[in-house]
Amino acid sequence: MSSRRKLRLGLAAYGTGWDLDAWRLPEVTNSGLRDPSVILDIARVAERGTLDYVFAGSALGSEPDRLNRIYRWDNFVYAGHAAAVTSNLGFVMSVNSSFEHPYAVARQLATLDNFNRGRTALNVVFGIDRDGDPLGNFGKNPVPTEETKYARAREFTTVVNRLLYDSWDDDFLLDDKAAGVLVKPGSWHQLDFHGEHFDVRGPLNVPPPVQRHIPIVQVGLSEESLQYGADLAQLRFSPYFGISRGKEEYRRLKERVAASGRDPEKFKIIPGITFHLAGTVREARAKFNEINAFQLTQALPAAFSQALGIDLSRVRDSERVLDVIDIEKLADDALKPLLSDRASDATDDRELLRHILSTQIGEDATLRELYHYVQRSRHAQQPAVVGDAKTIADWLEENLEEEVLDGVQLFPPYHRGPADLFVDLVVPELRRRGIFRTEYEASTLQGLLDTDDVY
Incomplete structure (x- = not known):
């Protein structure tokens, strides 16, 4: 059955894949902990399959005894490197608003969005109780409490957005060689932000991003986190709840977005799955x-x-x-x-x-x-979907048609192999059903995801 609704698909890039045990398979490549070409391949495969983006999660704690926490490549450096070998694929950056500063993050985002010509999104997380003692890695850097981290996240996001979009006029580059004027007078604007958590003068010393609005991703289950998403984010990385409960959660979240005065169709709900795929x-x-x-x-x-x-x-x-x-x-x-x-x-x-x-x-x-x-x-932090291409395509189509989700973030259990199999076997099946693109239809990630400009 074809559908007018189209899936959004992202691919997760981790050094050994997502599964904690699959690295032991004899055919698996584990050099991704040291060799960046392994997860560069993930980006190339994702673009070959016309997927929307690659997500490389970040971590601030030190947990050398936990496989899913060690050797997390810095996702901004990875995205900058991978953007150079791709042309259309988006990249979702993770930052932690409880530890990081909005001015530094805005500089990174604007730089990356200019370098990759509009293929950047931002995943804002604000947990401070993660394993691995991230507090111990940041010394005396002020960190909010469990009660104040949500207010700090909102303030952080407000400052990042204002730095990105209010610092410079679009026509700031005058480049008048005869008059000796490079930057148009009055084209920049100080922020002069003074809040509970941050004091930022501005303006940003990087040109504004290519995208009208870099999409923001929300995660988390608390009431404060969900409301943050409805007010400030364009995507939600959601848990998967099954069909019946998932439909209800989907409806409630879309209603929450509408109650914030926004178009719920522009807000995308994307759970993650680990897929185990073979020919049969x-x-x-x-x-x-x-x-x-x-x-x-x-x-x-x-x-x-x-x-x-x-x-x-x-x-x-x-x-x-x-x-x-x-x-x-x-x-x-x-x-x-x-x-x-x-x-x-x-x-x-x-x-x-x-x-x-x-x-x-x-x-x-x-x-x-x-x-x-x-x-x-x-x-597991997400369900495992096990089967051949038809099994996985059936699962994706059913959940899309039942309005459980707008897309899926795919977590390959290991490298190399599963990501290529998905692109070679499942993507053609999704295209035959009319629920996934045959070519990139927009030049920016915001255009691919069809998100709004609210901030």
Whole structure:
């Protein structure tokens, strides 16, 4: 079924991919921790597939014992480098308003947007309670409290926007050689901002950005964070809630944006997924189970036995789930303590277990494979979508048509391979269905995402 609504698609670039265990596969390239060409390839692949943007998340804490926190390339440096080998692809920059200063960030944004000719977006995060002790890395730099970080984020965003768009007139460059006047008199404007958190004179000492408004991304679940997004952002990186709850959350957020006096169609809701793709569903599930098997487990724990209602100490973990468990006798909310977030519309745990077996790990899955899936789900920050090109395209189309999302941020589990497979297999399928572009239709990221100018 074709659709007039078009997906927005982004691709995440991390040195070893997103999955915490997939790096152990024999075919995986892990040199991305030292070799920038690995995630430069992500940008090239994304542009080959006419995706909207690449996102390279940042981190300020020091956690050398956690794979998803070590060796986070500075995303501004990465984007500047990758922009030089691409022509249309956008780049989403992450900054933390609780630690960083708006004048310095505005300089980086304006420089990057000029260098890449309008392909920049800004992801503002304001958490100060992240693991890895970011406070310890910033010394006496003033940091807000949990109660004041939202006010600081709003002030930070206001100052960044005013520096970007109010510092200079568009025709500031006079370049009158005869008269000896390079910059048009009166074309620059001091900001003279004095707030609770920042004092900034201005103007910005970098030319204004190419885009009319660099899109701003909002993340977070708190009431203050959601309202920040409705008032000041153009995109939301959202959790995925499943179809039924996702439709309700989508509707509520669009209504919140409209209540702020804005066009909700210009505000895009984009959850993230980790995709496990292969030529066939069987191959994709086999690879997903191979990754799951890297989790170190000496024995299935008592909590898992209790959840399933059987004594697993008397059962080999290589037994098929369906040979050991009578799903009809599974207790209500049996798996709820083990699965922290349900990204499906299962009404009870019997239906949830059937969903896991039929769509994720296969009906021949063993007890150990089920346990590994449960363990991964507890710690995942987004759902895993496992299957062939049709499976993944079906998932994307259904969620788009049901108005659960406006686009998806794709997290390759490892490098190299998954990103290329998505572009080679899934993108053509999405194009055949009429829900994704065949070529870039705008020269700026704001144009590609169709966002507004509100700030």
